[in-house]
Amino acid sequence: MYMRRGNFIAIGRGDILHVMAINGSPRREWNTATLLKQALAGAAAEGARTKLVHLYDLRYRGCVSCFSCKKKGIPHGVCAMRDELSPVLERMQTADVILFGSPIYLMNLSSGMSACMERFLYPGTIYSDAVPSVFPKKIGTGFIYTMNMTEEQVRSYELEQKWEIYHFFTKAVLGIEPKVLYSYDTRQFSDYTQYESSRFSAADKQHRYEEQFPKDCQAARKLGEKLAQEAADR
Ligand SMILES: Cc1cc2nc3c(=O)[nH]c(=O)nc-3n(C[C@H](O)[C@H](O)[C@H](O)COP(=O)(O)O)c2cc1C
Numbered sequence: 001m002y003m004r005r006g007n008f009i010a011i012g013r014g015d016i017l018h019v020m021a022i023n024g025s026p027r028r029e030w031n032t033a034t035l036l037k038q039a040l041a042g043a044a045a046e047g048a049r050t051k052l053v054h055l056y057d058l059r060y061r062g063c064v065s066c067f068s069c070k071k072k073g074i075p076h077g078v079c080a081m082r083d084e085l086s087p088v089l090e091r092m093q094t095a096d097v098i099l100f101g102s103p104i105y106l107m108n109l110s111s112g113m114s115a116c117m118e119r120f121l122y123p124g125t126i127y128s129d130a131v132p133s134v135f136p137k138k139i140g141t142g143f144i145y146t147m148n149m150t151e152e153q154v155r156s157y158e159l160e161q162k163w164e165i166y167h168f169f170t171k172a173v174l175g176i177e178p179k180v181l182y183s184y185d186t187r188q189f190s191d192y193t194q195y196e197s198s199r200f201s202a203a204d205k206q207h208r209y210e211e212q213f214p215k216d217c218q219a220a221r222k223l224g225e226k227l228a229q230e231a232a233d234r
Helices: 031-045 086-093 111-124 151-156 159-174 202-211 213-233
Strands: 002-005 008-011 018-023 049-054 097-105 140-146 179-183
Touching: 018 031, 018 086, 018 213, 031 049, 031 097, 031 140, 031 179, 031 213, 086 111, 097 111, 097 159, 097 213, 111 159, 140 159, 140 213, 151 159, 179 213, 202 213
Parallel strands: 018 049, 018 097, 097 140, 140 179
Antiparallel strands: 002 008
């Protein structure tokens, strides 16, 4: 149980609520990162200490199927591979809230985010009921997806169901149903006239960016606030 103390939230040991955001876009200042920063601002307004990690700053690989995380007699849930993702994974295990942000690449998560998910979620997926979870507490999560497609296109391809598999594993490992935010029809380039992109109307993209993206930012901020509040009440 957390107690609100002035401008920060503390648990019995005096710890502060920790909220991490994982940016799965190579772009540090664009749609995905902007929404994650808004979500962190919402969490910070609730008194949380926040950290943003840009996955594409790090050199790491996805799971190499060594199965060390499944061996008997070793601490379960921890990825044995050592690279620049390792300290991030360790930090994620002790976070109170994790926000995952990914652009949609070829109808799926970015490869950077997908590799991170393999390294984080698969070691936590334990094949024996007798072995307790490595996660000492439940961790709240938010997923923020940004994409060029419209909401109608996403529905018509039934992509939400496809991405739900990540939410399923996250709930199984971390114990709480993730909250999800979709940002559709994003602005991909700052100047569409410089790119072969005649399928898109630069004016429509700009209009959408000015009208809808601020609303998405607002929704992201609320998501961060809500996740921090729920973590504080756990
Ligand atoms: C390699 C690549 C593949 C992409 N594939 C898709 C796709 O399948 N569907 C889609 O809606 N957008 C696709 N996009 C567009 C991005 O998802 C979209 O522009 C996103 O908002 C970019 O996020 P960012 O601005 O944070 O980098 C793709 C972009 C790239 C670079």
